[in-house]
Amino acid sequence: MKISRIISVILLVTCCSLFYVCQQTQIVKLSYKKQEKLRLSRQLLDQNMFLRYNLMSLASSGNLTKHLSTFEANYEIPHFSQIIDLRDANAKRKLELTSLSRQRAQELSVKNRQSIFLSLFSPKSQAQAQTK
Amino acid sequence: MYIRKHHFRFYAVVFSFLAFLFLLVLRLFFIQCFRSDYLTELAEKQHNFYTELEPVRGTIFDRDLKSLSYNIAADSLYAVPSEIEDKIYLADELEAILGLEKDFLLNRLRRKKSFIWLARKVSRQQVEDINELDVKGLGFIRESKRCYPNNELASHVLGFVGLDNNGLEGLELKYDKYLKGEPGWCESIKDAKQRPLFMSDKFIPPRDGYDLVLTIDQEIQFIAEYELDKAYRKSKAVGAIIVVMNPQTGAILAMANRPTFDPNDKAVESEARRNRAITDYFEPGSVFKIVTASAALEENAVSEEDKFFCENGKYKVGNHILRDHKPHGWLSFTEVISESSNIGVTKIAQLLGAETVYKYAKLFGFNSFTGIELPGEVKGVLRPPKTWSKTSIGAIPIGQEVCVTAIQLANMISIIANGGVLYKPYIVGKIVDKTGEIINEFAPKKLRRVISQETSRRMKNILAQVVAEGTGRRANLANFRVAGKTGTAQKVENGRYSNSKFIATFLGFAPLDNPRIAVVVIVDEPKGTHYGGTVSAPVFKKVVNKVLKYLQVSRGIEMARER
Numbered sequence: 092m093k094i095s096r097i098i099s100v101i102l103l104v105t106c107c108s109l110f111y112v113c114q115q116t117q118i119v120k121l122s123y124k125k126q127e128k129l130r131l132s133r134q135l136l137d138q139n140m141f142l143r144y145n146l147m148s149l150a151s152s153g154n155l156t157k158h159l160s161t162f163e164a165n166y167e168i169p170h171f172s173q174i175i176d177l178r179d180a181n182a183k184r185k186l187e188l189t190s191l192s193r194q195r196a197q198e199l200s201v202k203n204r205q206s207i208f209l210s211l212f213s214p215k216s217q218a219q220a221q222t223k
Numbered sequence: 224m225y226i227r228k229h230h231f232r233f234y235a236v237v238f239s240f241l242a243f244l245f246l247l248v249l250r251l252f253f254i255q256c257f258r259s260d261y262l263t264e265l266a267e268k269q270h271n272f273y274t275e276l277e278p279v280r281g282t283i284f285d286r287d288l289k290s291l292s293y294n295i296a297a298d299s300l301y302a303v304p305s306e307i308e309d310k311i312y313l314a315d316e317l318e319a320i321l322g323l324e325k326d327f328l329l330n331r332l333r334r335k336k337s338f339i340w341l342a343r344k345v346s347r348q349q350v351e352d353i354n355e356l357d358v359k360g361l362g363f364i365r366e367s368k369r370c371y372p373n374n375e376l377a378s379h380v381l382g383f384v385g386l387d388n389n390g391l392e393g394l395e396l397k398y399d400k401y402l403k404g405e406p407g408w409c410e411s412i413k414d415a416k417q418r419p420l421f422m423s424d425k426f427i428p429p430r431d432g433y434d435l436v437l438t439i440d441q442e443i444q445f446i447a448e449y450e451l452d453k454a455y456r457k458s459k460a461v462g463a464i465i466v467v468m469n470p471q472t473g474a475i476l477a478m479a480n481r482p483t484f485d486p487n488d489k490a491v492e493s494e495a496r497r498n499r500a501i502t503d504y505f506e507p508g509s510v511f512k513i514v515t516a517s518a519a520l521e522e523n524a525v526s527e528e529d530k531f532f533c534e535n536g537k538y539k540v541g542n543h544i545l546r547d548h549k550p551h552g553w554l555s556f557t558e559v560i561s562e563s564s565n566i567g568v569t570k571i572a573q574l575l576g577a578e579t580v581y582k583y584a585k586l587f588g589f590n591s592f593t594g595i596e597l598p599g600e601v602k603g604v605l606r607p608p609k610t611w612s613k614t615s616i617g618a619i620p621i622g623q624e625v626c627v628t629a630i631q632l633a634n635m636i637s638i639i640a641n642g643g644v645l646y647k648p649y650i651v652g653k654i655v656d657k658t659g660e661i662i663n664e665f666a667p668k669k670l671r672r673v674i675s676q677e678t679s680r681r682m683k684n685i686l687a688q689v690v691a692e693g694t695g696r697r698a699n700l701a702n703f704r705v706a707g708k709t710g711t712a713q714k715v716e717n718g719r720y721s722n723s724k725f726i727a728t729f730l731g732f733a734p735l736d737n738p739r740i741a742v743v744v745i746v747d748e749p750k751g752t753h754y755g756g757t758v759s760a761p762v763f764k765k766v767v768n769k770v771l772k773y774l775q776v777s778r779g780i781e782m783a784r785e786r
Binding site for chain 1: 289290293294295296347365370372373374375376414418419420441442445448449772
């Protein structure tokens with residue numbers, strides 16, 4: 092009995108230790124994976140950074156002029172009347188269409204109402220009803 | 224007997240095992256109780272390490288929040304010399320990739336150190352080429368590199384940084400403590416192969432640098448630099464300066480110099496890096512007559528219709544003969560300024576007296592620092608009247624024997640434009656953190672009233688005449704009324720005024736009724752034609768024309784969006 096008790100205690104301790112070691116191993120494995128993900132995310136962020144910089148550089152007026160300077164491009168600011176704000180124009184157009192469709196719908200509904208009224212009480216319908 | 228012998232052996236073995244066990248326990252006890260601290264520390268040194276976390280340097284924006292500076296990641300190459308087997312081969316390969324001298328590389332690779340830098344912040348292409356070599360003992364450390372996407376644009380204002388991202392010039396230097404931030408650090412654990420595993424709880428995040436929002440407008444800066452560059456190249460000048468200011472507030476909208484430099488390129492001559500608008504002073508010539516004329520009107524010493532005899536182009540002052548560029552007879556006060564008669568202005572100055580002229584020159588801000596937030600400003604030269612010679616009354620009022628900077632001239636014309644008030648010129652609008660919260664905001668600062676509004680109005684009309692009918696005709700605009708003044712100053716060479724070296728200046732503002740911009744254009748030693756009215760006035764005209772269109776356009780778009 093004593094021996095079996097000792098053995099069971101030893102087994103229990105061993106299992107707990109193994110469980111703990113397994114846990115630690117998993118944590119270390121996860122940290123390796125995390126490092127790899129961090130490396131990838133950093134790579135992507137760096138690429139994003141470079142692309143943004145390239146965009147800024149290409150959009151720079153000075154750099155554009157340098158590229159165009161091979162043929163004397165005389166840079167002129169347009170007059171205010173020459174500028175059309177497309178973003179606003181689209182929004183305006185949508186608004187117009189919406190209001191147009193609402194107006195149309197209203198007109199149609201009025202017309203429908205009128206036609207129902209007319210169909211019931213117009214002289215023609217009265218005449219048709221009376222003949223039947 | 225036999226059994227006794229067995230018992231003896233049995234107990235001997237047990238005893239030896241127990242003794243061994245006892246020694247082990249003793250050893251464990253010794254390690255655990257007496258050596259634990261030392262061994263823990265040793266273990267921590269082996270598998271813990273501290274990393275400094277570099278903060279991101281603050282960005283510099285223009286007033287519309289367009290980036291003028293930017294940070295990108297850059298790898299720096301290091302080597303562990305003891306791990307490199309074939310140093311000569313490596314030096315050969317790196318010479319071709321990095322463009323560094325082979326001797327320099329070999330010298331570094333042969334050092335008896337565990338870590339040496341080979342090249343800092345190399346390009347991505349170079350990193351790829353070096354990785355392809357697959358040499359043991361080389362590695363990269365990621366750092367941050369400061370870049371300027373617009374290259375030369377506003378380079379003198381922005382300045383540049385050194386290898387360790389410390390500001391060395393311009394705003395990068397002046398606001399370095401705001402831009403650089405504070406580094407953080409963290410404790411990390413590494414494995415047996417020295418690969419980092421994870422961070423511990425000990426972590427202090429870095430505080431990123433604050434961002435600067437300038438008063439500079441990138442588009443106005445581009446317009447100013449574009450036109451200045453054309454004039455600089457065409458006239459084959461030694462240097463050129465342009466300053467565009469909002470006269471109502473003192474905000475600098477553009478500031479540029481030629482020669483210029485690209486802050487992305489570290490190997491630049493110091494001559495090109497100088498911000499001449501604030502570091503160089505020069506004799507302004509006829510543009511200084513604005514001070515004399517304003518003083519005369521403010522003191523009610525003259526009126527616009529008063530006549531002055533301009534001695535047909537020759538007038539003796541002390542023992543010096545003063546000449547006009549064109550002989551004149553009788554001119555009204557307005558005509559004296561519009562035709563830029565030296566003799567006429569000298570006579571006005573003689574009416575006022577040296578003390579009054581000096582007093583107004585000081586009021587206009589000459590011989591004082593403007594206080595602009597850029598390093599290296601000089602205050603110019605203006606001698607007090609007690610040190611004036613007999614000829615000084617014929618020199619200082621017309622812009623000789625006095626030295627001014629371009630920014631002081633911009634202040635002067637802004638005073639006339641805004642109704643007579645001197646504002647402190649400023650270039651940084653606000654300082655914000657990464658979340659957009661304002662750390663510090665700089666409002667226009669009124670320093671003092673220099674002349675009355677009435678005097679300012681009268682001066683505006685006179686300066687409008689300069690452009691409409693006087694020496695500044697080439698600055699005339701079709702769509703806006705403009706006011707300005709020309710200046711052509713002889714440079715001093717070997718103690719005498721040169722007949723071949725001039726400084727051509729034009730300064731002015733527009734529109735006349737509600738000035739929105741004041742512009743100063745200075746061309747140093749133009750070849751061929753050298754007058755302010757012919758060299759600098761056309762630059763002023765083109766810049767003002769384009770900038771006002773841009774401001775109207777941008778204002779129009781803003782109004783449309785509000786609608």
